Amino acid sequence: MAEVKVFPLCCVVQSYAWGKVGQDSEVARLLLGGDPQALIEETTPYAELWMGAHPKGDALIKDNRISQRTLGQWIADFPGCLGSKVKDTFHGQLPFLFKVLSVNTALSIQAHPNRELAARLHAQFPEHYPDNNHKPEMAIALTQFEGLCGFRPMDEILGFLKNVPEFRALVGNEAAEELQSADGDPGRTSLALKKCFTRMMNCEKKLFVDQLNMLVKRISEEEAAGKDTSGSNGELLLRLHSQYPGDIGCFSIYFLNRIVLQPGEAMFLGANEPHAYLSGDCVECMACSDNTVRAGLTPKYIDVDTLCEMLNYSPAPVSAKIFPCIRDNADPCVYLYDPPVPDFTVMRIQIPASAQQYTVSALDSAGILLVIDGEAVATSAAALSDITLTPGSVLFISANESVSLEVTSSSGMTMFRACCLL
Incomplete structure (x- = not known):
């Protein structure tokens, strides 16, 4: 059935321990919306919904008239669906x-390697780094979304070294003074920052556990006395310690920017960018890889030496970490999140309440369309039949195919589309 090029998907849920539980999870809400027969367990974490052809979560084709069972199998049989440029490039x-x-x-606390480092790590430690690809990624907030991203401006780090003696004890006076004297010289600052961060991450366990306690x-005593603990980043420190008691990653908040995205705002995480997601719901798109170098706030494999060596030690303010979206000149309903990597672009499609019809335009790239809010009936010459779209519906759209929507909800629609615009 090579002529069938648009079809619905049933996607894989990952129940990682850090995920929101039961109906509190946006993943669970979308899962139930896309499949009303799904059973949501109120004690199960619904952490991630994977939409794609990754071997650890290959989406099922939700149409038994199509002989291929998964998206990965279908693409293998019909690689032309990707679009000629995408097929050849990837x-x-x-x-x-x-x-x-x-x-x-x-x-x-993690970062993702560039292609060169990914190839080396995969060759040396394939059990921890399962492929040789880079993993740039972008997070777009669905609800208020909180994370750590990149090194703070120098004045903030130096302020914490001054005001949080427990933090300074892990970095050491020599490294802290070296950082202060380097302020204003980008090259020296980067080297001094690397020294400070590496010292902290490699300090003896007894030292950091004692200092953390x-x-x-x-901070607990200061909060109980009604004092302002913001100078020690008190609220976040206590929260992370309650989640990961005795973990060196708790101190990373004094090095890394805390960023709070509002719905529709995004952050792009390129190679070697230190980051951690803290709370909230987001859409995420990434290169198709599973390579992550971790060094704290996790029970998983930790590779401190690799992380400290690879990081981008460039201080920058929070404002520099918010990735801008651009309204599409050709379609005012589309907002483009187009990162500086070839692997992916994300579109947010915001159909107003006044619209009754909308066309998801054809692109020279395969795409995956996710409905967040709203309802419609989708038709396409490349689909076997009409497809009802509700929150949680996921469509695979082959390259050079468009989809017409008859919008049935009175409040419009919100959708996200991942694609590859070479």
């Missing part, structure tokens, strides 16, 4: 993995 593979995340407790005790 060797017949869908180059991105599209996700929804519902974060209840913090994910690990002292810090938690001090």
Whole structure:
């Protein structure tokens, strides 16, 4: 059935421990919306919805008239669906993995390698780094979404070194003074920042556990006395310690920017960018890889030496970490999130309440369309039949195919589309 090029998908849910539980999870809401027969367990974390052809979560084709059972199988049989440029550039593979995340407790302090480092790590430690691809990624907030991203401006880090003696004890006076004296010289600052962060991450466990306990005790007492603990980032420190007691990653909040995205705002995480997601719901798109270097706030494999060596030690304010979206000149309903990597682009499609028809335009790239809010009936010459879209519906749209929507909800629609615009 090579002529069938648009079809619905049933996507894989990952129940990682950090995910929101039961009906509190946006992932669970979308799962139930896309499949009313799904059973939501109120004690199960619904952390991630994977939309793509990754071997760990290959989406099922939701139409038994199509002989291929999964999206990966279908693309392998009909690689032309990717579009000629995408097919040739990415060797017949869908180059991105599209996700929804519902974060209840913090994910690990982590970074993703560039292609060169990914190849080396995969060759040396394939059990920890399962492929040789890079993994740039973008998170777009669905609800208020909180994370850590990139190194703070120098004045903020130096302020914490001055005001949080427990933090300074882990970095050491020598490294802290070196950082202060380097302020204003980008090259020296980067080297000094690397030294400070590496010192902290490699300090003896007894030292950091003792200092963390002292810090938690001090902040707790200050909060109980009604004092302002913002100078020690008190609220976040206590929250992370409650989730990961005795973890060195708790101190990373003094190095890394805390960023709070409002719905529709995004952050792009390129190679070697330190980050951690803390709370909230987001749409995420990434290169199709599973390579993550972790160093705290996780029970998973930790590779401190690799992380400290690879990071981008460039201080920058929170404002520099918010990735802008651009309204599409050709379609005012479309907002483009187009990162500086070839693997993926994300479109937010906001159909107003006044619209009764809308056309999802053809692109020279395969795409995956996710409905967040609203309802419609989708028709396409490349589909076997009309497709009813509700929140949680996921469509695969082959390259050079358009989809017409008859919008049936009175409040419009919100959708996200992942694709590869080469």
